[in-house]
Amino acid sequence: MAITYNDSERSFKLDTPKSSYVFKISPTGYLLHLYYGAYVPESDLDYLRMRLINASFSASVASPEEKGLSLDTAAIEYPVNGSGDFRVSALSIRGDNGSSVTDIRYASHRIYSGKPRLEGLPATYTNSDDEADTLELTCRDALTGAEVVLVYTVFTKLDAITRSVRVTNCSDKPFDIERIHSMALDFTESDFTLMHLQGRWAKERTLVKRHLQFGLQGIQSKRGSSSHNNNPFIALARDGYTEESGEVYGFSLVYSSNFEACVEVDCMRSTRVVMGINPVDFGWRLEPGESFTSPEVVMVFSAEGVGGMSRTYHKLYRYNLCRGEWKTKKRPIIINNWEGTYFNFDEEKLYAIAKDAAELGIEMLVMDDGWFGVRNSDNCSLGDWYVNENKLKGGLKSLVDRVNSLGLKFGIWFEPEMISPDSDLYRAHPDWCLHVDGRDRSIGRRQYVLDMSRADVRDNIFEQMSAILSSANIEYVKWDFNRNLTEVGSALLPPERQRETAHRYMLGVYELLERLLTAFPHLLLEGCSGGGGRFDAGMLYYSPQIWTSDDTDAMERLEIQYGTTLCYPPSAMSAHVSASPNHQTGRESSFKTRGDVAMAGAFGYELDLTKLNDEERELVKKQVADYHKYYDLIQNGDYYRLINPTEDKANPTCAAAWESVSADKNEVLLTYVVMRTQVSVSRYIRLVGLDPEKIYVDEATGRRYSGALLMNAGLNLTGSWHDGESKVWHLVVSC
Incomplete structure (x- = not known):
């Protein structure tokens, strides 16, 4: 033993x-x-x-x-x-x-x-x-x-x-x-x-x-x-x-x-x-x-x-740690409508995005915040998990059926742990949120936090979610959590047990997650907390992928994804191609680079596909094809960080690089991104984790390298690079 x-x-x-x-x-x-x-x-x-x-x-x-x-x-x-x-x-x-x-x-x-x-x-x-x-x-x-x-x-x-x-x-x-x-x-x-x-x-x-x-x-x-x-x-x-x-x-x-x-x-x-x-x-x-x-x-x-x-x-x-069929099952390429529409959508807009997605090879449409209650902004309706028929006039099933008919799967957004002061649920049960009697109730993003330590609260939310998930062919849930806990007290606990509330809250969330996945065992669950605010091993037990950050800017994601991989597998990092200029930073970057950076994790898109030009549409098709081609290598390969994107003395080239190597060391995917161009800088990169005795062929050029050469001398990347430019090498062992 x-x-x-x-x-x-x-x-x-x-x-x-x-x-x-x-x-x-x-x-x-x-x-x-x-x-x-x-x-x-x-x-x-x-x-x-x-x-x-x-x-x-x-x-x-x-x-x-x-x-x-x-x-x-x-x-x-x-x-x-x-x-x-x-x-x-x-x-x-x-x-x-x-x-x-x-x-x-x-x-x-x-x-x-x-x-x-x-x-x-x-x-x-x-x-x-x-x-x-x-x-x-x-x-x-x-x-x-x-x-x-x-x-x-x-x-x-x-x-x-x-x-x-x-x-x-x-x-x-x-x-x-x-x-x-x-x-x-x-x-x-x-x-x-x-x-x-x-x-x-x-x-x-x-x-x-x-x-x-x-x-x-x-x-x-x-x-x-x-x-x-x-x-x-x-x-x-x-x-x-x-x-x-x-x-x-x-x-x-x-x-x-x-x-x-x-x-x-x-x-x-x-x-x-x-x-x-x-x-x-x-x-x-x-x-x-x-x-x-x-x-x-x-x-x-x-x-x-x-x-x-x-x-x-x-x-x-x-x-x-990850469980269920999605632990090993190939996950779909997603189009999420959030940065494409925010709250401003209806059934026809979503269907138009789905139609373009199907033509481009994308596999799932995810409908984000704004589909429920009377929600047209973030100031109401959390806790009222019924369809907003002013937006989805045919109801949820009609939309899902139309999307499915295009060959796409359908996913939906929830924020189960939150409650809006302006909601039917809060008006009926104001004691259901976390609070301390005699203290004001702090508010964040115009919402309170439900007391998930309470079984009656969890039962209500489960019943509402279950009704929605049972009403149509929904195969994915994005579970969001958009504020921190304050006034952490429970109306059901006596004074000597109030310090148990935070842990009981978390146990309640875990219980609800377990109940949901037991009732819907084929569901793909993606965790989220205003981006990566709850990206941890506990959530990976329930959701095999987590939204890595609300910052979708490719240059910003380099550092975020670098740090994330210290502990968490690339397969857990949900990463999407978003619009340029980026909605968070205003930075412009090429469609190719956005795709190369997002392809380091669970790949998808977060923009309005109906606004893409012909060149961008062709790039989407290529990215989708490449992701399918490299899927197993990205999701299950051995991951090596080659260059830290942080601009310091250890990175004079102002670049980032990473590499995935198959378990048998017969296949390599190398990604290199120049964050900031510099004049008269030599650029070399040594690969790691290869078999020194094997001969690797660059798929694009046909050039042959021994593993020993790639690991000891590396690749010569010296040349003219532009800010935000990226390149991907696919190397395979010669038969």
């Missing part, structure tokens, strides 16, 4: 193909971390224990067996609050005595094949039990009666380990969880660069790097979603790393609400990482016999740089 227990040393060893993770049980039941890194054959690593004795002002545990062990200076597997470890803790439980001092000790463990489900939560899974092994390690707090189960799953063919925590109240009195992180990890050194994905609306997931400093550093969201601002992913790269070499540790939280990823460097220059639910405004009361399960963190180790880490996440999330 990938997990072994050494009874004589009381140690656990978790092995992936290229990594090892080792910890042990101390004489009095503390869990001491020993090693996480490149694979090692040894299982007895006790000599690696941090053995600093009697460190000044660091209390020792109250046991002569531990010989002065200080929890403040040891590497602790899962640190808790108040028992002598003064660094950031992963767990804090407040007992009925009012104290938050927590002390958990090893009680038992079991190791088995396969991977358990996390009740009510998205998580990675196995397609068969031989894909993973699991360790469930049970600890107990004798005073509070808390049973704490640390769950580790090791994927046997990928360098990935997942972690989660389950707390059960085994006493006869309630207690409160004040803080519960899904994982903790201690390193003996601090020579790391912290990477994370920062942003804002229309500028999501920009890669940020900073060397670790003394003290606390990290990222969080308190917005009720993973957010545009910080993505629930971080990485630590050991000094000396590059994109394709060096040691990198990745941490990705499978959760879509408030989170925290905290890194602390202490006075001994050791480093601690914790990740999980944000403890700010969080609490959870457990009555006797009740349990609480944390979201899952996926840890990845790579000795092949940042790129190696990314490709592990890509494979795992494509095949062991």
Whole structure:
């Protein structure tokens, strides 16, 4: 098995193909971390224990067996609050005595094949039990009666380990969880660069790097979603790393609400990482016999740089997180009407777009915001999910049937979690939105947020959505979420449970998503949150593709898509060709470049097709044909980032480049985009991930290159380039 227990040393060893993770049980039941890194054959690593004795002002545990062990200076597997470890803790439980001092000790463990489900939560899974092994390690707090189960799953063919925590109240009195992180990890050194994905609306997931400093550093969201601002992913790269070499540790939280990823460097220059639910405004009361399960963190180790880490996440999330038939089924090329019409459309306008789409080879029409209630702007009708027959005079089925008759599939937009003050639903149920009695209700985009922790609210929305989806042949839903959560309170929860609201909200959203996909198993669901405001692993469990950003400008998308691929597979990035000048930036760019950039993900269009000229229509036909030709390579190939589009000293050519390589290394798709032209600049690009012994043929020119030549000397791109110009090379191995 990938997990072994050494009874004589009381140690656990978790092995992936290229990594090892080792910890042990101390004489009095503390869990001491020993090693996480490149694979090692040894299982007895006790000599690696941090053995600093009697460190000044660091209390020792109250046991002569531990010989002065200080929890403040040891590497602790899962640190808790108040028992002598003064660094950031992963767990804090407040007992009925009012104290938050927590002390958990090893009680038992079991190791088995396969991977358990996390009740009510998205998580990675196995397609068969031989894909993973699991360790469930049970600890107990004798005073509070808390049973704490640390769950580790090791994927046997990928360098990935997942972690989660389950707390059960085994006493006869309630207690409160004040803080519960899904994982903790201690390193003996601090020579790391912290990477994370920062942003804002229309500028999501920009890669940020900073060397670790003394003290606390990290990222969080308190917005009720993973957010545009910080993505629930971080990485630590050991000094000396590059994109394709060096040691990198990745941490990705499978959760879509408030989170925290905290890194602390202490006075001994050791480093601690914790990740999980944000403890700010969080609490959870457990009555006797009740349990609480944390979201899952996926840890990845790579000795092949940042790129190696990314490709592990890509494979795992494509095949062991995304679910349903659309995980592997070829997804349709979409035309979405939003930037083509905004709210100003009717049935005939949509049909005209669909007719052109069919002629151009596009496969699905998606009707965006504005089809329901009396909605002609964003100031009303959210929550009133019935057809606006002033726009769709023949009703929804008539439009869908007409679109289907052209050979196109049909999709539709919803924003199920929101409610407009000017809506029938709000007038009937003003208490159904999140609110705190006595406080004003903040409004964003002229809408409130429904209290999705309530079953009656979810039932109402499900019934409305189900009626629409059952009324016509609708095969796709775009699920939007256009504001952050404020006044996070629920009318149904008592005062002592109000801090549970944000997490209960997210559990409610997950329950509604699960119910919808169970009722409509063939539905393709695309996540969205004002663009990429909820682009996270939790949502990928339900929606295999997510709208990457509301900024559809090709030059802006280069940086957004670059950052997104650090953790998430290209197959998850919904990317569309939009109009020029772009509606967000006003920038003009060629139709070809817009297509080349969008083709890096789940491809589609977002403009008024009826306004295209003949040349543009021919380009659409070519792009559609190319996407079908390269589909498997783009969606399932190994992805390599070659040039970071950020304009800095590392990118003097002001360009971006990426590459997809087939698993057998017989096919390559290389894309190069010049962001800004410069005079007298040499441009060369070395490819990565090829077979050095194979001969690759440039499909366009017939020129032959060895894999060794392409990887060591590269391609010479020196010449005359224009701002925003792009080129794509398709290289195949000579038979």
